[in-house]
Amino acid sequence: xxxxxxxxxxxxxxxxxxxxxxxxxxxxxxxxxxxxxxxxxxxxxxxxxxxxxxxxxxxxxxxxxxxxxxxxxxxxxxxxxxxxxxxxxxxxxxxxxxxxxxxxxxxxxxxxxxxxxxxxxxxxxxxxxxxxxxxxxxxxxxxxxxxxxxxxxxxxxxxxxxxxxxxxxxxxxxxxxxxxxxxxxxxxxxxxxxxxxxxxxxxxxxxxxxxxxxxxxxxxxxxxxxxxxxxxxxxxxxxxxxxxxxxxxxxxxxxxxxxxxxxxxxxxxxxxxxxxxxxxxxxxxxxxxxxxxxxxxxxxxxxxxxxxxxxxxxxxxxxxxxxxxxxxxxxxxxxxxxxxxxxxxxxxxxxxxxxxxxxxxxx
Numbered sequence: 322x323x324x325x326x327x328x329x330x331x332x333x334x335x336x337x338x339x340x341x342x343x344x345x346x347x348x349x350x351x352x353x354x355x356x357x358x359x360x361x362x363x364x365x366x367x368x369x370x371x372x373x374x375x376x377x378x379x380x381x382x383x384x385x386x387x388x389x390x391x392x393x394x395x396x397x398x399x400x401x402x403x404x405x406x407x408x409x410x411x412x413x414x415x416x417x418x419x420x421x422x423x424x425x426x427x428x429x430x431x432x433x434x435x436x437x438x439x440x441x442x443x444x445x446x447x448x449x450x451x452x453x454x455x456x457x458x459x460x461x462x463x464x465x466x467x468x469x470x471x472x473x474x475x476x477x478x479x480x481x482x483x484x485x486x487x488x489x490x491x492x493x494x495x496x497x498x499x500x501x502x503x504x505x506x507x508x509x510x511x512x513x514x515x516x517x518x519x520x521x522x523x524x525x526x527x528x529x530x531x532x533x534x535x536x537x538x539x540x541x542x543x544x545x546x547x548x549x550x551x552x553x554x555x556x557x558x559x560x561x562x563x564x565x566x567x568x569x570x571x572x573x574x575x576x577x578x579x580x581x582x583x584x585x586x587x588x589x590x591x592x593x594x595x596x597x598x599x600x601x602x603x604x605x606x607x608x609x610x611x612x613x614x615x616x617x618x619x620x621x622x623x624x625x626x627x628x629x630x631x632x633x634x635x636x637x638x639x640x641x642x643x644x645x646x647x648x649x650x651x652x653x654x655x656x657x658x659x660x661x662x663x664x665x666x667x668x669x670x671x672x673x674x675x676x677x678x679x680x681x682x683x684x
Contacts, residue, residue, distance in 0.1 A: 330376025337531030353390030481507030
């Protein structure tokens with residue numbers, strides 16, 4: 322039986338930091354109706370209060386979520402409990418399309434974004450600031466030094482990174498360590514039973530370098546909840562276009578493969594008397610590198626259902642079935658390095674005990 326935690330107030334350390342956060346983070350991209358599909362102010366407030374009242378303290382937003390409404394609502398809802406919460410937000414997203422410096426990873430974008438986020442959040446510090454999207458144009462030294470300046474100024478307490486190649490993140494962490502700049506403590510990436518390619522390099526890198534993994538879209542953009550069928554693969558079907566498939570056609574998450582995985586999730590959920598969403602979220606929590614998956618509920622019942630994942634115990638045979646159905650090839654060099662012949666050529670007949678844990682190596 323595989324089970325790690327059963328409540329939002331069973332806190333975890335975020336990466337190599339001492340910051341204590343809940344095992345499920347509240348994603349607030351759904352806060353606000355500016356994009357045509359989010360929660361209105363009243364429902365968002367109910368979701369926020371229900372999460373916090375149960376001990377949740379890890380709130381995730383971004384400078385451009387629902388055109389800034391998300392941060393505004395978080396600031397309003399958190400006003401009387403600010404220091405109890407670990408509020409994360411992001412920069413990089415362009416907020417003025419015709420302004421060439423409104424988005425990107427450079428210092429001006431970062432500093433101005435943070436100033437505006439502080440105002441919307443009604444606070445004088447951000448607990449965790451992420452670089453949101455790698456722009457492939459800004460030098461890593463500029464990013465790291467600007468982040469460190471914000472930490473030294475007290476406007477930001479910790480820094481992290483999202484949606485960036487593993488080799489860049491590891492390079493940045495090494496530079497930060499060597500120069501005594503604020504280290505990256507969190508890595509936000511897409512990770513679910515549908516999207517496991519992060520297991521090739523991103524997740525092992527994060528474990529080795531001291532970053533806590535924060536999975537976004539742990540429900541595969543809703544596919545793992547079981548609400549889609551093969552009929553939804555035809556995006557032109559009557560009654561489908563503009564409704565469930567409206568968010569960018571699910572960005573490729575809906576496929577024969579993902580639906581097959583969702584069927585296994587539904588089968589396991591039925592056997593355990595749980596919902597598919599709870600099983601899918603519980604699976605992400607089994608990974609020791611994962612600190613807190615993001616839950617992005619649009620309604621209070623969805624939030625309550627998602628929080629039930631903390632109580633799920635997954636039998637070993639269920640975990641095996643889920644992982645077999647969702648497995649991805651690790652590719653080169655991982656597959657070659659795992660061959661018995663490769664191991665024999667390296668170690669011969671020598672038996673070597675397991676190396677020390679990555680978390681210890683990172684200290």
